[in-house]
Amino acid sequence: MNWQQRIEQALREQQQQNAYRQRQVHYGVNGRHVALNGRCYLNFSSNDYLGLSQHQAVIAAWQRGAERYGVGSGGSAHVSGFSAAHQQLEQQLADWLGYPRALLFISGYAANQAVLAALMRNGDAILADRLSHASLQEAAHLSPAQLRRFQHNRPEKLAALLQKKCLGQQLVITEGVFSMDGDTAPLVELQALAQQHAAWLLVDDAHGIGSYGDRGRGSCWQQNVKPEILVITFGKAFGVSGAAVLCSDFLAEYLLQFARHLIYSTAMPPAQACAVQAALHCIQQGDHLRQQLQSHIRQFRTGAAQLALPLADSESAIQPLLVGDNQQALQLAECLRTHGIWATAIRPPTVPLGSARLRLTLSATHQAQDIERLLEVLDVATR
Template sequence: MSSHLDQTLSPALAERRAAHLYRTRKLLQSPQTPNVVVDGKDYLAFCSNDYLGLANHPDVIVALQKAAEKFGVGSGASHLVAGHSSEHHALEEELAEFTGRERALLFSTGYMANLGAITALVGQGDAVFEDRLNHASLLDAGLLSGARFQRFLHNDLENLQNRLNKTDVQRKLIVVDGVFSMDGDCAPLPELAALAQKNNAWLMVDDAHGFGCLGKTGAGSAEHFGLTQDQLPILMGTLGKAAGSFGAFIAGSETLIETLIQFARPYIYTTAMPPAVAAATRASLHLIKTEHWRREHLNKLIAHFRAGAQALNLQLMDSFSPIQPIVIGDEAKALLISQQLAERGILIIAIRPPTVPVGSSRLRITFSAEHSIAQVDQLLTALADVMQVIGHEVAHD
């Protein structure tokens, strides 16, 4: 006999299944490379955020192994107790230099970095303004901060200005993604920076999907748009995507970082990441700086795919990033296409509500510098085949 807890929770699960919104985990049984083994089957994958192909790089692996031999596996404590190692400290200094900021502060995850920064900077009596398509962690942090939380229309400066005009609080925080995780487009950061300064507001950018990929040296959206620390005072980046490692950071002024050390609860009350992970990230950061060919090849793959997808009349979004979604619309159809591709050895995940708005379900295709042009052609051939099959099925319904 099921418990009262199970009886109460089960209907919501059944409802989600019926709406084609139920999520299941796939079991990865190989390294994070274009060719993966998932649930015992071989696939060509286009759904990883390992944009530069560094998650399985031998230099990164060796750096982790050597540091584990020296420091052990766990950090053992929070940064403020006894967990802040020399590897953590060196990585923070290198991230600050790379992003052109005075200092950087490590967090264990991007979610914690966003939650820590926003709740430390604004609270009751303040105001936070966020793009409607921001990452869930940013939205959650805005709600939890206690500040007056407002969402403005996607990349709509006029709508944001109208909301700012109605606010007279002292602390105003504008928060956006540098590259939006489900659409792949960029925020208009120079215009946002000017608007923030004009309204005496602070600008924070989550550059999870720009760091490593954008900019001449890969330093991300701030470098791509040429924004200084004064123009973009709060810069967040993650290390589990293009850097191929794990964790996140906030970069900014000395005063900002000291404020976060003192007031960011997710930083204060969390065990530090393992020193070996920080060492691995230092190795990947060196590769980001020196192996520019990775970004150049990645951009060639993106351009090749977009040309091929447009020739197939697929509905792409306005993106020059490694995130290249194909909008399908219907949840069930997006799932069916994903399943049909899987049968052809192509692994792409169907993204459905609540991750994206109702009616905008999509195939979220992502590219890595480890992909080849031939593999992109293999993807395009499979897409053409599947879309033709799906079209016939729809026509017969």
């Protein structure tokens, strides 16, 4: 089998399994609407949980940053790409979340990969929630450490793994709010178990930061847990893009020396760092946005319960409607589109086999009538 035959076979198999992915070109998007193919849809597929991607203060900050710094950083942060805007943002994030240091990364994927690649050695063990993000699981597989996965949100299963012999160090990994299920990790129990075994805890709070906790400080703050490593991203509630790792001084210095994703990647544009600073200010002052989001979540879940819709057990902005079959999930998504609602069918391998779903996401920018419309269409589409 040559290269072309191998690729064609893989594509055929993807199509046969109704797992084929296709991109859609949009011509304007926000937390509430998305414009595609000449039509405007109610948007229930965005991670822009607070609507900050369209906030005028965030947009203006990016524009001012571009005027001052230009549109690119020009190099790695280790060479010439580390600006005053980057330094200020790192300090603001560290102060906000109560850590000695914050390090900026170009994406959450890169941050997770960088930390595991730099830290893990032969003889170490990574103990990861089975539903941890693909970036974490891939990094674990690529590392020299042994990957041991525990049943989703089951601390007793983690306890059993921690008791197994390990020649090196142990790192426990979980998400704060899980990206495909929308549920929250039992961080208090996980941290207690990690501490009992002298292990470190890494929490990826991409979907919790900004939306939860006092002043939007996220899942860990809400549960009064301070992991040794906290990863946050700016592409969800912040409405921008990029990520940061919050940690101790000595770990930050170690990552600066050995994290290849930092050393060999062009830094985020300084103008982007300016926009993230503005988004951070909006989040810190955004109790009204979080209250609005929680109101939408309650409204949707109450209505869904009355319709007996098969929702996952989630109190977050992520509300998965479980379907099971790939083709049925695609058909349901298409039915919603004919009624002016944009929702994405999520299929394996992003989620486990047999658990295809519509990943419905709510935003503070939605209005009560939007939620009612979604429920009306789901009532018709699922009969």
